[in-house]
Amino acid sequence: MEGREKRSPGYGFRPKLMWNTGVQEYLTRAYGAKQFDAICDALMRPCINSTLRVNTLQASTPEVIEQLYNVFRKNSMIMGTHRVGSQVQGLDESGQKQWLNSNTEGANASAEPNVEIGPNFPSNMTLKDGSAASTILESRESIDDKYRRVSAEFPDFSCWEHPVLKDVVMVGGRGPCEVDCRGEAGASVKEVVVSRKCAEAVLRGANVFVPGVLACSQHLEEGDVVAVTVAVERPDGGGGWSVGITRGTTLESEHAVIQMEGSTRSNYFIGMGRMMMSRTALFREIKGVAVEMTKRIFDLPPFHGVLEGQIFLQNLPSIVAARVLDPKPGERILDMCAAPGGKTTAIGILMKDRGEVIALDRSHNKVSDIKNLADEMKLNCIQAYKLDATKSVTQEPHIVLNGDTISPSKSSSDSTTANFSQAQIDSIKQPRHVSMSNKQSGTTTSSLSPYEIKAAARKELRRMKNRLASDKAALQRIKSFQPQSFDRVLLDAPCSALGLRPRLFAGEETLETLRQHSCYQRKLLDQAVKLVRPGGTLVYSTCTLNPGENEAVVRYALDTYHFLSLMPQEPRIGGPGLVGGLDVFDGMSYKEWLREGEKHLVQRFSPGASYDTIGFFIAKFSVSLKMGQSRDDII
Numbered sequence: 001m002e003g004r005e006k007r008s009p010g011y012g013f014r015p016k017l018m019w020n021t022g023v024q025e026y027l028t029r030a031y032g033a034k035q036f037d038a039i040c041d042a043l044m045r046p047c048i049n050s051t052l053r054v055n056t057l058q059a060s061t062p063e064v065i066e067q068l069y070n071v072f073r074k075n076s077m078i079m080g081t082h083r084v085g086s087q088v089q090g091l092d093e094s095g096q097k098q099w100l101n102s103n104t105e106g107a108n109a110s111a112e113p114n115v116e117i118g119p120n121f122p123s124n125m126t127l128k129d130g131s132a133a134s135t136i137l138e139s140r141e142s143i144d145d146k147y148r149r150v151s152a153e154f155p156d157f158s159c160w161e162h163p164v165l166k167d168v169v170m171v172g173g174r175g176p177c178e179v180d181c182r183g184e185a186g187a188s189v190k191e192v193v194v195s196r197k198c199a200e201a202v203l204r205g206a207n208v209f210v211p212g213v214l215a216c217s218q219h220l221e222e223g224d225v226v227a228v229t230v231a232v233e234r235p236d237g238g239g240g241w242s243v244g245i246t247r248g249t250t251l252e253s254e255h256a257v258i259q260m261e262g263s264t265r266s267n268y269f270i271g272m273g274r275m276m277m278s279r280t281a282l283f284r285e286i287k288g289v290a291v292e293m294t295k296r297i298f299d300l301p302p303f304h305g306v307l308e309g310q311i312f313l314q315n316l317p318s319i320v321a322a323r324v325l326d327p328k329p330g331e332r333i334l335d336m337c338a339a340p341g342g343k344t345t346a347i348g349i350l351m352k353d354r355g356e357v358i359a360l361d362r363s364h365n366k367v368s369d370i371k372n373l374a375d376e377m378k379l380n381c382i383q384a385y386k387l388d389a390t391k392s393v394t395q396e397p398h399i400v401l402n403g404d405t406i407s408p409s410k411s412s413s414d415s416t417t418a419n420f421s422q423a424q425i426d427s428i429k430q431p432r433h434v435s436m437s438n439k440q441s442g443t444t445t446s447s448l449s450p451y452e453i454k455a456a457a458r459k460e461l462r463r464m465k466n467r468l469a470s471d472k473a474a475l476q477r478i479k480s481f482q483p484q485s486f487d488r489v490l491l492d493a494p495c496s497a498l499g500l501r502p503r504l505f506a507g508e509e510t511l512e513t514l515r516q517h518s519c520y521q522r523k524l525l526d527q528a529v530k531l532v533r534p535g536g537t538l539v540y541s542t543c544t545l546n547p548g549e550n551e552a553v554v555r556y557a558l559d560t561y562h563f564l565s566l567m568p569q570e571p572r573i574g575g576p577g578l579v580g581g582l583d584v585f586d587g588m589s590y591k592e593w594l595r596e597g598e599k600h601l602v603q604r605f606s607p608g609a610s611y612d613t614i615g616f617f618i619a620k621f622s623v624s625l626k627m628g629q630s631r632d633d634i635i
């Protein structure tokens with residue numbers, strides 16, 4: 001630490017996570033002070049290893065590992081193996097932009113190779129020559145030989161197959177690294193101040209894009225070396241938060257000095273970069289890379305544009321959630337809150353692209369993202385629709401034949417998805433004793449003459465046939481789905497996202513917003529429960545630490561729907577759920593969490609735990625019909 005202070009006077013990565021006071025007290029009570037501190041510490045850092053889910057319909061895990069090394073090798077040849085102060089991206093022969101690792105100079109450059117071996121070396125890492133590292137762990141001499149060879153060729157890069165999830169490639173990152181923020185001969189360098197969101201992306205491996213820049217030194221020219229710091233929200237004195245700087249500010253101006261008074265940006269130094277445009281252009285342009293990062297406090301490889309369609313960069317718990325759902329080829333699955341489609345595509349791949357995956361999102365643009373991702377991954381089983389999932393269960397009239405309600409279609413080949421199968425329509429072509437009833441109006445036509453009944457049936461038939469005929473258009477107009485019409489439903493609910501990493505500020509959420517999230521989640525869950533068929537499966541997940549959106553929602557589900565029960569999960573990588581409860585939200589009926597026997601049936605990923613993931617929560621329910629219940633209980 002002392003050394004770092006000497007090398008980077010005044011600047012360093014010493015963030016402190018700011019919370020709303022009520023939320024901080026609540027979470028401290030929920031986790032205990034020590035664990036909450038560890039969580040905060042982890043939240044401010046990115047996960048050190050990136051996880052890439054392999055599209056196993058397009059490539060195998062060893063093939064992807066081999067190709068990643070090839071990408072790296074190719075880039076090394078373009079830029080030179082040791083890139084002192086080099087750009088982090090380069091163009092290959094075909095003009096494709098490829099990623100490069102950097103940080104081989106300055107404080108971080110050392111004689112020590114960066115591929116780890118020994119106690120921390122992943123024994124299942126596949127080496128450049130295709131052999132698994134585990135095969136060489138027998139003799140110290142062979143380890144050293146391999147180590148030297150791999151390190152010499154790939155000084156900054158290591159990747160390996162996940163020990164449990166065979167379709168996941170882990171790629172090693174580093175940090176926090178010491179980065180010298182001084183210019184040549186110790187001169188102070190110019191500075192660019194970026195927004196918090198931008199900084200969080202940079203910590204995950206991105207460069208600085210134009211909209212992320214808030215302020216910079218005067219007279220900046222293209223090619224200049226700059227220190228990149230972050231303006232993080234701080235109390236505004238009126239009970240709110242403010243970043244204290246307006247976009248376009250010149251740091252040396254009197255205005256900036258006043259605006260940034262009390263700014264802690266020197267504690268939020270995230271690395272060094274090279275200007276890709278002048279200061280004037282920076283505030284004139286609306287997009288493009290503004291600063292290319294050359295030395296990073298956290299050095300994670302970016303994967304944008306790498307092996308497109310074959311890999312998907314996804315947080316490990318999200319990969320686990322799709323596995324826990326356990327979709328089978330040929331089934332009909334609903335992903336209720338699906339964009340950008342990470343879990344939807346994982347589900348499609350697990351189903352070997354056979355069956356039906358319906359993906360919903362309430363945002364039109366996000367639905368396009370899902371469709372694009374499905375296309376990129378060459379998955380045909382996915383259909384994505386814009387729909388408010390809080391209104392996803394059909395409330396339409398039922399058709400009654402001989403006193404029987406025609407049940408909604410559960411056929412996975414029913415292309416209208418929301419309505420009736422062709423077999424059901426055919427069955428009313430020759431009705432003998434047909435009665436049409438509308439549950440809402442309560443009208444019945446059983447007293448009509450046979451002619452009138454037939455006429456009514458024909459009219460109904462025409463209506464349904466029209467729907468089928470305009471199949472494509474009907475799909476665009478999907479309004480809702482019949483109850484019990486899915487084998488499995490995934491509700492990856494919108495949430496406070498307090499588990500996402502890296503996070504440099506957590507003050508937006510208040511106890512009231514947390515309460516609102518949990519109410520919304522219960523509303524979505526009410527719909528999800530109705531859409532699963534008896535015998536089917538429902539998975540509920542969030543990326544938040546808030547037990548009120550996790551365990552309390554599970555409690556609500558179990559207490560409200562007695563035909564739901566928690567199921568064991570496979571694979572199991574996270575820890576147990578929280579037992580007990582907290583009386584924080586006045587007037588909220590569900591502040592109770594899990595009971596002792598339930599805690600091992602959910603999966604809770606805690607930032608700060610050894611598996612080093614984002615915070616995440618997964619519960620898996622089976623839907624059954626219990627004694628004394630009828631299907632109507634869940635319609």
Ligand SMILES: C[S@@+](CC[C@H](N)C(=O)[O-])C[C@H]1O[C@@H](n2cnc3c(N)ncnc32)[C@H](O)[C@@H]1O
Binds near residue numbers: 318341360362492
């Ligand atoms: C946690 S994200 C889903 C992430 C996604 N499952 C994945 O793995 O890529 C939650 C999503 O729910 C969507 N959403 C929020 N409210 C919704 C609603 N009422 N109906 C449908 N989607 C909704 C948001 O637009 C957001 O994309």
